[in-house]
Amino acid sequence: MSNTKRLVIIALFIALATALNIVERFIPLPIAIPGVKLGLANTVTLLAILMLGWKDVFLIVTLRCLLAVLYGGNPVSFLFSITGGLFSALIMVLTWRYLGKHISIVTISLLGAVAHNIGQLFVAALIIQDFRIYVYLPVLLVSALITGYIVGVVATQTYKILLKIIETEG
Amino acid sequence: MNRVNKLIYAILAILIIGSFIGVAVYEQMLKGQAPVAVIYKDKQIFQRVYLTKSINKQINVRDSDGHYNLVEIKDGQVRVKEADCPNKLCIKAGWLNKPGQMAVCIPNRVSVVIEGAAEEAQQPDAHSF
Numbered sequence: 001m002s003n004t005k006r007l008v009i010i011a012l013f014i015a016l017a018t019a020l021n022i023v024e025r026f027i028p029l030p031i032a033i034p035g036v037k038l039g040l041a042n043t044v045t046l047l048a049i050l051m052l053g054w055k056d057v058f059l060i061v062t063l064r065c066l067l068a069v070l071y072g073g074n075p076v077s078f079l080f081s082i083t084g085g086l087f088s089a090l091i092m093v094l095t096w097r098y099l100g101k102h103i104s105i106v107t108i109s110l111l112g113a114v115a116h117n118i119g120q121l122f123v124a125a126l127i128i129q130d131f132r133i134y135v136y137l138p139v140l141l142v143s144a145l146i147t148g149y150i151v152g153v154v155a156t157q158t159y160k161i162l163l164k165i166i167e168t169e170g
Numbered sequence: 171m172n173r174v175n176k177l178i179y180a181i182l183a184i185l186i187i188g189s190f191i192g193v194a195v196y197e198q199m200l201k202g203q204a205p206v207a208v209i210y211k212d213k214q215i216f217q218r219v220y221l222t223k224s225i226n227k228q229i230n231v232r233d234s235d236g237h238y239n240l241v242e243i244k245d246g247q248v249r250v251k252e253a254d255c256p257n258k259l260c261i262k263a264g265w266l267n268k269p270g271q272m273a274v275c276i277p278n279r280v281s282v283v284i285e286g287a288a289e290e291a292q293q294p295d296a297h298s299f
Contacts, residue, residue, distance in 0.1 A: 034259035034274070074256045076277045102174035110182060128274060128281050129213045135196065135272055138189040145182070 001166075010048075010056055017044040017064035022071055035120065035136060036143045039113060039151060045089050046109055046155040051162065054093045061085045080120050087119035088112040105159065106152030113148030114141060193270070200269035203286025207248040207266075209241055210281045221246045221267070221284065231280050239280045248282055250275065 001009075020040040029036060041064060048057045065082040073081075092112040095103065117140040125131045205221040211231050219225060223246045232238040239260060240252040247267040250260040255277040263273035269286040 034262045074277070076255075077257060080276075099174055099178075102172055103178060104175060107175050107178055111178065114182065114185070124274065124276055127276055128210070128279060130210070130281060130283075132270075132272060132283060133274055133281075134189075135193050135270055138186065138193055141186045141189055145186070 006052065006056070009051065010060060013044050013048050013060050014063050014067070017041040017060065018067045018071065020044065021064065021068045025072075031143075033136075033139050033143070035117070035140055037147070039116065039147050041085075042088065042109070042112060042116070042148075042151045043155045043158065045085070046092065046105065046112065046151065047159060047162070049089070049092050049096050049108070050105070050155070050159050054097075057089050057093055058086065061089050080123060083123045084116040084120040088116035091115040104152075105156045106149060109152030109155060110145060110148040113144035113151065117141060117144045197268060197270040200286035203269060203288055205246070205267070205269050206285050206287045207241075207243060208283050208285050210283065212279050216280075219243055219248075220287070221248060231278075233278065237278045239275050239278055241282055248284065249273065250280075250282060253278065253280075 018041075020043070024038050024040050027038060029038070044064070045057060045061055048060050052060075062082065062085075065078060065085055068081060069075075069078045089112070092108050092115075095108050095111055100108075118137070121134055121137060121140065125133045207219045207221050209216040209218075209229065209231060211233070216231055217229055219227070219229070221243065225246075226244050227242075228251065229241040229243070230238055231241060237254055238252075239250050239255070242249055242251040247265045249265045250263065250273050253260055253275055255275050257277070260273045260275035260280065260282070263271075266273060266282065266284050269284045272281060272283045274281045
């Protein structure tokens with residue numbers, strides 16, 4: 001992939017992730033459990049892992065979290081999204097790198113979603129110095145499986161289409 | 171589906187079942203004890219209130235910056251009724267009535283936990299620190 005093309009893809013991914021972040025806020029969830037989110041922007045992280053290098057992935061995650069602050073976020077939500085986002089990206093980068101030949105994109109997405117929630121609970125526990133907050137872990141893990149699966153399927157399909165486009169465009 | 175994939179699914183399944191069992195065991199340990207709503211502010215106990223049916227009160231947890239969480243206690247249950255935090259996750263946690271349950275407000279560093287008290291269960295009212 002040429003440098004210019006890479007740069008354009010990174011920029012597009014950051015824009016897309018930011019847009020998904022904003023759109024997600026307007027989607028009502030059927031359950032009212034603190035911390036449960038769709039995590040649509042993780043589709044972009046996943047695509048970045050499949051198409052770009054790990055440095056680009058961390059760049060995209062960091063910038064999308066920073067941009068989310070400008071679009072109506074706050075310091076606390078930034079702290080959560082950046083730690084959750086980077087930890088989940090790290091887990092997905094590592095599994096893609098070392099187990100990518102053996103596991104499906106959906107599996108990588110599930111691991112990323114689970115890592116995201118465990119990481120966020122860890123930050124929350126550190127802030128309030130109370131690890132009893134992990135009583136939320138079971139529900140959050142179940143929600144991670146559901147959202148992680150959806151994100152994984154979306155990323156798999158999008159990846160197929162993107163590959164075709166990149167091949168035909170040269 | 172190949173072996174590695176299956177292995178990862180098995181690990182995830184164990185993790186989830188394990189977490190459910192962990193929380194169930196934790197709640198079981200607290201069962202039978204008198205439920206006490208403990209409000210923490212900045213890592214310290216702000217107020218303890220025994221959850222009995224007769225207690226109806228609202229506690230305003232306010233700090234020097236003017237940030238607040240309004241905790242409501244009613245019919246042996248406790249919830250965060252109002253708060254000025256951005257995400258309102260503490261309010262979303264809803265009514266708590268079982269020992270082990272928790273509502274957390276990270277921005278204001280306030281948490282409401284139902285703890286179990288082995289003794290002094292008949293104590294009628296709150297004592298604050």
